Amino acid sequence: MRTFLRLSALVACIAVVPAFAQGTPQQRASCESDANRVCDAYIPDAVAIERCLRANAGSISAACRAELGIASAAPSGGKRRKR
Numbered sequence: 416m417r418t419f420l421r422l423s424a425l426v427a428c429i430a431v432v433p434a435f436a437q438g439t440p441q442q443r444a445s446c447e448s449d450a451n452r453v454c455d456a457y458i459p460d461a462v463a464i465e466r467c468l469r470a471n472a473g474s475i476s477a478a479c480r481a482e483l484g485i486a487s488a489a490p491s492g493g494k495r496r497k498r
Contacts, residue, residue, distance in 0.1 A: 446479040
């Protein structure tokens with residue numbers, strides 16, 4: 416009986432994990448079009464899509480970058496000026 420309960424608990428935990436990987440409704444709303452445009456090869460794997468969006472930060476919208484916590488995808492301009 417204990418084995419059954421442990422197995423049931425394990426299955427329940429595994430079933431919950433994909434729900435966390437889907438992101439918040441705000442993230443989905445901000446990044447859905449970018450994911451379809453830039454990372455369509457990774458759909459429906461939410462973890463792979465997030466990795467793809469982060470790797471292609473320069474090609475996604477500012478709203479999606481903000482939801483992912485990416486400050487800026489703009490290049491810094493290279494060398495610093497001498498003062």
